[in-house]
Amino acid sequence: MENNNKVAGNEVFSLSNMSVHYGESLAVDGVNLPIYENEITAMIGPSGCGKSTVLRSLNRMNDLIPGAKVGGQVLYHGQDMYGPEVDPVQVRKLIGMVFQKPNPFPKSIYDNVAFGPQTLGMKGDMDEIVEGALKKAALWDDVKDRLKDNAFGMSGGQQQRLCIARAIAVKPDVILMDEPCSALDPISTFKIEDLMMELKKDYTIVIVTHNMQQAARVADRTAFFTVDTERGEGSRVGQLVEFDETSKIFSNPADSRTLDYVTGKFG
Amino acid sequence: MSSSIQGARSGSTANSLRAPSFRLGERIVIGLLFGAAAISVGVTIAIVISLFAPLPGFFEYVNPWDFLTGTLWAPSFADASFGVLPLVAGTLQVVFYAMLVGIPLGLGAAIYLSEYAGNGVRKIVKPILEVLEGLPTVATGLFAVFWLKPWIQESTPFLEWTSPFSIGVAGLTVGIITIPLIASVSDDAMRAVPMALREGAYALGATKMRVALKVVLPAAISGIVASFVLGASRAIGETMVVLLVAGGGSPQLKIGFTEPAGAMTAFIASRATGEIATGTIDYYSIFAVGALLFLMTLIMNMIAIRFVNKFREVYD
Numbered sequence: 001m002e003n004n005n006k007v008a009g010n011e012v013f014s015l016s017n018m019s020v021h022y023g024e025s026l027a028v029d030g031v032n033l034p035i036y037e038n039e040i041t042a043m044i045g046p047s048g049c050g051k052s053t054v055l056r057s058l059n060r061m062n063d064l065i066p067g068a069k070v071g072g073q074v075l076y077h078g079q080d081m082y083g084p085e086v087d088p089v090q091v092r093k094l095i096g097m098v099f100q101k102p103n104p105f106p107k108s109i110y111d112n113v114a115f116g117p118q119t120l121g122m123k124g125d126m127d128e129i130v131e132g133a134l135k136k137a138a139l140w141d142d143v144k145d146r147l148k149d150n151a152f153g154m155s156g157g158q159q160q161r162l163c164i165a166r167a168i169a170v171k172p173d174v175i176l177m178d179e180p181c182s183a184l185d186p187i188s189t190f191k192i193e194d195l196m197m198e199l200k201k202d203y204t205i206v207i208v209t210h211n212m213q214q215a216a217r218v219a220d221r222t223a224f225f226t227v228d229t230e231r232g233e234g235s236r237v238g239q240l241v242e243f244d245e246t247s248k249i250f251s252n253p254a255d256s257r258t259l260d261y262v263t264g265k266f267g
Numbered sequence: 268m269s270s271s272i273q274g275a276r277s278g279s280t281a282n283s284l285r286a287p288s289f290r291l292g293e294r295i296v297i298g299l300l301f302g303a304a305a306i307s308v309g310v311t312i313a314i315v316i317s318l319f320a321p322l323p324g325f326f327e328y329v330n331p332w333d334f335l336t337g338t339l340w341a342p343s344f345a346d347a348s349f350g351v352l353p354l355v356a357g358t359l360q361v362v363f364y365a366m367l368v369g370i371p372l373g374l375g376a377a378i379y380l381s382e383y384a385g386n387g388v389r390k391i392v393k394p395i396l397e398v399l400e401g402l403p404t405v406a407t408g409l410f411a412v413f414w415l416k417p418w419i420q421e422s423t424p425f426l427e428w429t430s431p432f433s434i435g436v437a438g439l440t441v442g443i444i445t446i447p448l449i450a451s452v453s454d455d456a457m458r459a460v461p462m463a464l465r466e467g468a469y470a471l472g473a474t475k476m477r478v479a480l481k482v483v484l485p486a487a488i489s490g491i492v493a494s495f496v497l498g499a500s501r502a503i504g505e506t507m508v509v510l511l512v513a514g515g516g517s518p519q520l521k522i523g524f525t526e527p528a529g530a531m532t533a534f535i536a537s538r539a540t541g542e543i544a545t546g547t548i549d550y551y552s553i554f555a556v557g558a559l560l561f562l563m564t565l566i567m568n569m570i571a572i573r574f575v576n577k578f579r580e581v582y583d
Contacts, residue, residue, distance in 0.1 A: 089473070089474050093472030106485070106486050115468070115481070
């Protein structure tokens with residue numbers, strides 16, 4: 001853990017008083033959160049606290065869920081991400097995503113990585129683009145002799161690194177990761193964490209995780225979410241409790257609820 | 268209950284593990300259900316036997332090779348000829364024109380229903396497709412004879428419309444009948460593709476069209492191909508429309524959109540009346556054509572089942 005205060009870079013995202021509704025029900029409310037360039041920002045908290053919901057609103061993935069509605073403001077490099085002029089397809093070109101369960105396409109390893117660049121009509125030699133992305137994802141040596149094999153034949157950890165390679169092949173600005181290691185064994189998890197430390201030089205990374213140790217190991221800053229208990233019976237509305245440097249969140253949090261969570265008293 | 272397992276309280280039946288009664292009702296119900304299943308299997312076997320049993324009689328008169336490769340089908344001529352190819356050609360033409368209509372419209376409807384339609388639209392369109400599937404084909408045939416054929420004839424004056432019958436119009440009509448089947452099986456196959464795959468593609472900046480065509484369609488391809496095969500096999504078996512719209516046909520092998528032509532099913536339906544004398548070559552010929560038809564649809568359905576199973580393996 002670092003003791004000296006981190007110097008915050010540019011704000012990639014700025015969330016102010018942000019909320020998400022699914023139909024009539026409020027899922028998360030009143031989120032104020034900056035996310036800085038070339039850092040890893042972790043979102044932690046118990047189930048149902050809205051952390052995945054917030055993550056999925058950062059590349060408009062929630063648009064795919066009927067009835068989902070984002071309120072407040074989400075700025076991306078100063079632009080309103082939910083403004084009327086914004087094209088969600090364009091948003092997702094710049095802000096990639098890695099999911100909880102590895103979801104490679106039922107295609108070859110090569111075609112999985114090439115799918116994004118082909119979609120965007122990227123110029124340049126496709127073999128080089130694929131090789132570059134696989135090298136960055138630390139997967140090249142594992143798969144260079146079987147690029148034409150179906151991706152379903154890989155181990156879970158390799159599939160997840162393939163999904164990361166697929167995401168970085170389109171050269172995004174941000175990579176969102178929704179519990180990327182929850183379906184993986186410890187060794188694969190460490191490989192992915194190493195990879196994230198490497199990737200933050202070039203990308204801004206936001207990761208949702210259930211694993212507090214993981215947040216402590218990789219994240220520069222951590223946001224702690226929980227379910228707001230003061231809203232009365234039956235409601236499960238998520239809220240952001242505290243956002244700070246990771247070392248502060250885990251050693252000396254400002255809010256007692258954060259302390260209870262990170263010391264394992266609840267959640 | 269004398270020999271029941273004795274519990275701690277000796278002599279009481281409170282801890283007995285035996286059934287308290289014979290459960291006669293349940294046994295009767297099981298018997299009836301088994302009977303229902305057994306009858307459907309038994310009837311299928313009986314149909315197959317009745318189709319194939321008369322074949323030796325037929326092949327006493329006709330060389331099997333001449334039957335399969337002959338190009339003149341004239342069972343009731345004085346100089347009878349039993350080359351089945353004109354009928355097979357009629358059937359294959361029906362399948363060809365049917366798939367020309369059924370595949371693009373059925374698959375198009377499936378892509379729309381699975382990937383684009385909102386729940387409201389789905390709730391309206393799906394039942395309509397199902398009604399179309401359940402429409403008696405004789406009604407569809409009448410529609411084709413009195414409305415579709417005159418309309419196609421008027422809009423294509425450059426074709427030679429010499430006959431009141433047309434194998435092409437018959438095929439297109441059968442194609443309309445196969446649309447709901449192809450659409451519904453393909454729709455199921457595409458909806459079975461996990462949402463996670465679609466999300467993976469959207470997260471790379473793919474448009475809805477690209478997700479549908481480059482991710483969902485290839486992932487569901489075996490189910491989609493199976494729907495085509497099932498549609499084709501439905502077209503092979505269609506009788507009424509072909510009889511009404513394509514006519515009885517000529518004994519010669521003819522290929523062309525505006526030609527009248529017999530198909531295997533239509534031949535059987537027009538010949539297998541009560542007047543036919545059992546044991547005659549006429550009688551045997553019906554079963555020879557029927558057995559060949561059975562084999563063709565059986566093979567196609569087996570291909571379809573293989574595709575569907577392969578498709579299930581991927582995501583289970």
